[in-house]
Amino acid sequence: MNLLGAITASLDLHYIDKDDIVSACKTYYETVRRSFRYTQPENSMRAEAAKNSARSRARRKRLQESRQSVLADEEVELWMSATVDLMSDEEDGVVGGVSGWIVPPSFRRPDLSELCVKLQSRLEATPKYKATHSRRLHIGPASERTPPAVAYNPEEAHGQFTEL
Numbered sequence: 001m002n003l004l005g006a007i008t009a010s011l012d013l014h015y016i017d018k019d020d021i022v023s024a025c026k027t028y029y030e031t032v033r034r035s036f037r038y039t040q041p042e043n044s045m046r047a048e049a050a051k052n053s054a055r056s057r058a059r060r061k062r063l064q065e066s067r068q069s070v071l072a073d074e075e076v077e078l079w080m081s082a083t084v085d086l087m088s089d090e091e092d093g094v095v096g097g098v099s100g101w102i103v104p105p106s107f108r109r110p111d112l113s114e115l116c117v118k119l120q121s122r123l124e125a126t127p128k129y130k131a132t133h134s135r136r137l138h139i140g141p142a143s144e145r146t147p148p149a150v151a152y153n154p155e156e157a158h159g160q161f162t163e164l
Contacts, residue, residue, distance in 0.1 A: 060087035066129070067119040078115055085148040086112060107147040 007013055007021050038047030064087045071079055089103040104113055123129045 056089060057084060060084045060089070063087045066123055067116065070119055070122040070126070075115060075119075078112065082112060082116075083148075088116065089145060105145055105147075 003025060004018070004021060007025075008016075008018060013021070037043055038050070061084045064082065064084055067087075068079065086105060086108045088105065104116070108116075123133075
């Protein structure tokens with residue numbers, strides 16, 4: 001009996017659609033395969049880069065969600081075009097004896113950057129946020145990160161990227 005047959009025959013999983021089971025098996029296989037590939041010595045640098053990229057993207061996603069929670073009604077339209085890729089990178093560092101992070105992407109439009117600064121100051125004024133997050137430094141050069149490789153539809157992006 002094959003894996004799909006065994007799973008669909010299981011009494012606990014009889015109500016789940018066969019396509020969903022196939023999709024879950026493929027996802028699991030790809031995850032195991034990727035993990036194995038990254039354990040190989042020749043792929044150690046690629047594995048570290050993928051891990052750091054995933055960590056940075058997760059941080060930017062949390063930052064976007066936090067900022068979204070303090071939006072005013074008149075800011076919603078501009079914010080709707082903000083993607084995870086347009087959020088600032090968070091990098092460790094100490095400047096003037098204070099540790100914190102903020103490295104805005106160089107390709108983000110100035111009006112969206114201004115909105116991000118406003119939203120960040122609202123967040124930092126919230127006692128709960130202030131107690132659970134490190135102070136963000138508002139200094140340093142723009143990020144060296146390149147614009148996302150994904151081709152955005154200009155209509156959907158509302159022109160949030162600056163021309164480099």
